Amino acid sequence: NRSLVTIANHSKERILYLLEMAKEFEKKPNRRLLAEKVVATLFFEPSTRTRLSFETAANRLGARVIGFTDPKVTSSSKGETLKDTIMMVSNYADIIVMRHYLEGAARYASEIAPVPIVNAGDGANQHPSQTMLDLYSIYKTQGTLDNLNIYLVGDLKYGRTVHSLLMAMRHFNPTFHFIAPTELRMPEEYKLYCQEHNIKYIEHTDFTEDTIADADILYMTRVQRERFTDLMEYERVKDLYILNGKMLGKTRPNLRILHPLPRVNEITYDVDESPKAYYFQQAQNGLYAREAILCDVLGITLDEVKADTNK
Ligand code: CP
Secondary structure, rough: OOOOOOOOOOOOOHHHHHHHHHHHEEEEEOOOOOOOEEEEEOOOOOHHHHHHHHHHHHHHHHEEEEEEOHHHHHHHHEOOOOHHHHHHOOOOOOEEEEEEEEOOOHHHHHHOOOOOEEEEEEEEEEHHHHHHHHHHHHHHHOOOOOOEEEEEOOOOOOOOOHHHHHHHHHHHHHHHEEEEOHOOOHHHHHHHHHHHHEEEEEEOOOOOOOOOOOEEEEOOOOOOHOOOOOHHHHHHHHHOEEHHHHHHOOOOOEEEEEEEOOOOOEEHHHHHOOEEEEEHHHHHHHHHHHHHHHHHHHHOOOOHHOOOOOO
16 A cells, blocks of 8 residues: 555655655646546645645646545534545545544554555644655755754644654754753654664754754744643743744854744744745645655656656
């Protein structure tokens, strides 16, 4: 099964191959490589970018899209299980892109579905398609993925995007810097992962212009209200780390600021004017990365993408 559940098993060669494919799609997004295919997007949690960019990718590849954005209007609200929903939709679609609030839901779906599953985010666990667009954005802006200083800021506990990014970067000798409130620190399992894979990481308590002066990538994240059971705790930590334009004064010229978005308060609007702000272009890169993912999961090769010269 060609499902994309996690980025953890992707080799360096495979990641670079998918980035090469994304580059082809950036040159020419409209290619009818998936004509006659049906892509299902099942979103059990809210989304703007992931769903819309997957659906745009499918449309630009000539596929048709079915799906839902509100599980309340589906039969899951009547008690239908995830298993039955997946088995049913597999009768209609060639591929299922799924976001679910439960960690492991995509893995489970991939084990029972006769069609490939693409994990569009499972709880606080993984978000591998986001990682492909993050890697593409890093590569485009830095000219390399190797030997970079990457600062991860905000909600590192529940932040599935930072978990997936950390795992994918193991091939590229990064130094990670973690900046998070005590309650939202990077989970131990990811620190152990760093140790097992010789990934350098440094934990900081401050978030000042001096702290980030040597950053190549500053990856901001939102504190996710929806993951807290205690909303008082959310109120306590939500605004602890806010990036503003003044903090960019000492930063490197090549610094780029990424954010998976949506943002709430963690980047002030004056930062948007800086050429170092890259989060909206990053979201645009999601289209090309997701075209590559859809093709790859459905068995279309890079050579086939390159050979497609149809208007
Ligand atoms: N980055 C991301 O996953 O955004 P959405 O939640 O809007 O899909």
